[in-house]
Amino acid sequence: xxxKDNTPTIRxxxxxxxxxxxxxxxxxxxxENSMHQISNTVEMMEMDCIGERPVLNLFIVExxxxxxxxxxxxxxxxxxxxxxxxxxxxxxxxxxxxxxLGSLLFDRLIEFAKEESCKILSFQALSxxxxxxxxxxxxxxxxxxxxxxxxxxx
Numbered sequence: 001x002x003x004k005d006n007t008p009t010i011r012x013x014x015x016x017x018x019x020x021x022x023x024x025x026x027x028x029x030x031x032e033n034s035m036h037q038i039s040n041t042v043e044m045m046e047m048d049c050i051g052e053r054p055v056l057n058l059f060i061v062e063x064x065x066x067x068x069x070x071x072x073x074x075x076x077x078x079x080x081x082x083x084x085x086x087x088x089x090x091x092x093x094x095x096x097x098x099x100x101l102g103s104l105l106f107d108r109l110i111e112f113a114k115e116e117s118c119k120i121l122s123f124q125a126l127s128x129x130x131x132x133x134x135x136x137x138x139x140x141x142x143x144x145x146x147x148x149x150x151x152x153x154x
Contacts, residue, residue, distance in 0.1 A: 006064070008101055010108045013058030013070065015050050018042050020067035021058065028091045032126060057112070061092060061105050068096045071105055073112070078120055085113040087123035102135060110139075124149065 061069030069092035076084045
């Protein structure tokens with residue numbers, strides 16, 4: 001799958017992708033009614049994705065040299081299960097949805113988690129995002145209603 005047959009490509013992201021990725025982050029925050037929570041910048045993302053000690057893995061969905069989707073992931077660890085891959089953001093631009101691109105990207109993340117010997121693939125989903133939840137159900141994801149997310153702004 002790639003440029004020769006004019007189909008979208010899933011690839012690892014690079015520095016040049018970050019302005020496009022940040023626009024997708026803004027689109028996602030808007031969809032989630034969370035624009036007021038954005039404090040990150042392209043420059044901060046560059047340090048975290050590309051810098052001396054990268055903490056994020058960036059995957060890009062590209063079609064005709066246009067970034068149309070992305071996923072941001074990072075590694076974590078479960079004392080019960082072992083190494084984990086966490087998905088922080090997962091988005092396909094609205095006009096490109098329902099074309100199988102989300103599945104291609106999600107499948108690539110599963111493959112990446114296996115390549116990295118992860119035992120868990122984990123993420124958060126909004127309870128009101130029925131479209132997203134139905135997408136994840138196709139993967140037989142386990143939904144956890146017992147744990148509460150806790151966060152401290154620093």
